[in-house]
Amino acid sequence: MLTLAIDRDEQRVSTWEKQADRIFQLPPANTNSEAHLNLLTETLEPMIHRELVHRGFLGENRGYDARLVGWVEVI
Numbered sequence: 001m002l003t004l005a006i007d008r009d010e011q012r013v014s015t016w017e018k019q020a021d022r023i024f025q026l027p028p029a030n031t032n033s034e035a036h037l038n039l040l041t042e043t044l045e046p047m048i049h050r051e052l053v054h055r056g057f058l059g060e061n062r063g064y065d066a067r068l069v070g071w072v073e074v075i
Helices: 033-054
Strands: none
16 A cells, blocks of 8 residues: 655655544545546656556556545545
């Protein structure tokens, strides 16, 4: 499982990634699902691919199957 956290500028926030358990305890927010889909396909999916390549789990031109397990948004 790969935990990714990004800020409003779509930059990774490693301190949030390390505190995922704490973030799950915050109250839920109401947000726009279309914006989530765009963020997922245009920002997070390429970020996941880069991270898997960086960790050596995936060759540069190899495919993989990713499934979204959860989404947490901190406002």
